[in-house]
Amino acid sequence: MIPGAHAPRCRSATGEVSLDNNRNIMSTQQTSTIPAGYMQDPQGRLIPEAMVEDIDKLRDQTVREIVAELKELQALTQAKKRKTFDAVQAFCEISAEKYEITWGGNKGNVSLRSFDGQYKVERAIQDCIVFDERLQVAKNLISECIDEWIAEGVRPELAAIAQDAFQVDKEGRVSVAKVLSLRRFNFPDPRWQRAMHVIAECIMVTGSRSYIRVYERVGATNKYVPIVLDWSAI
Numbered sequence: 001m002i003p004g005a006h007a008p009r010c011r012s013a014t015g016e017v018s019l020d021n022n023r024n025i026m027s028t029q030q031t032s033t034i035p036a037g038y039m040q041d042p043q044g045r046l047i048p049e050a051m052v053e054d055i056d057k058l059r060d061q062t063v064r065e066i067v068a069e070l071k072e073l074q075a076l077t078q079a080k081k082r083k084t085f086d087a088v089q090a091f092c093e094i095s096a097e098k099y100e101i102t103w104g105g106n107k108g109n110v111s112l113r114s115f116d117g118q119y120k121v122e123r124a125i126q127d128c129i130v131f132d133e134r135l136q137v138a139k140n141l142i143s144e145c146i147d148e149w150i151a152e153g154v155r156p157e158l159a160a161i162a163q164d165a166f167q168v169d170k171e172g173r174v175s176v177a178k179v180l181s182l183r184r185f186n187f188p189d190p191r192w193q194r195a196m197h198v199i200a201e202c203i204m205v206t207g208s209r210s211y212i213r214v215y216e217r218v219g220a221t222n223k224y225v226p227i228v229l230d231w232s233a234i
Contacts, residue, residue, distance in 0.1 A: 084212050088123050120215040127205045129176045134202035139166055141195035
């Protein structure tokens with residue numbers, strides 16, 4: 001333990017335990033295969049603890065203590081998330097029962113406010129959209145249009161917009177929003193029209209994601225600020 005610091009403690013099913021116990025619980029697989037008195041290095045080699053520097057042991061203990069606490073916090077957050085979604089859905093069903101209507105599943109955006117308007121809870125459902133291989137066909141058609149337009153000296157600004165729309169991220173995926181934004185341009189060129197038609201046809205909805213956002217009103221204003229759980233924003 002770091003000199004001068006108190007060992008943090010956490011709860012388990014059997015009561016309060018130290019992080020040293022959590023460390024053993026967290027690394028059950030590791031301790032079951034590593035003989036007592038040894039530590040395993042990144043290459044999988046067993047190193048006698050007597051040969052490991054004290055600072056390396058302290059670093060290992062510090063990291064494992066942090067990981068153990070955050071894994072516990074992660075599990076708690078996951079449980080709270082499920083509970084929050086269930087609470088919103090349960091309220092929606094109760095509200096619908098008043099009118100003898102079945103709510104009909106977990107889909108649908110919902111906004112709930114406290115009686116005094118101080119707090120707001122929103123459930124948002126967002127479709128997961130991807131494009132199939134035909135997006136390349138649309139890209140080729142758009143490139144033909146742009147190359148010809150640039151050669152003719154017309155619509156040069158559209159080249160940058162189209163190129164940006166088809167830029168890929170680190171995972172090789174294009175921005176769905178940017179590609180779909182091209183459809184707001186209604187050029188009469190048949191190739192452009194075909195490209196927009198292809199984009200519309202190659203859209204695939206692979207699923208949906210649900211989000212819960214919680215807001216608090218600022219004073220007596222109508223402005224709401226989110227209650228965030230992002231560490232970098234706290």
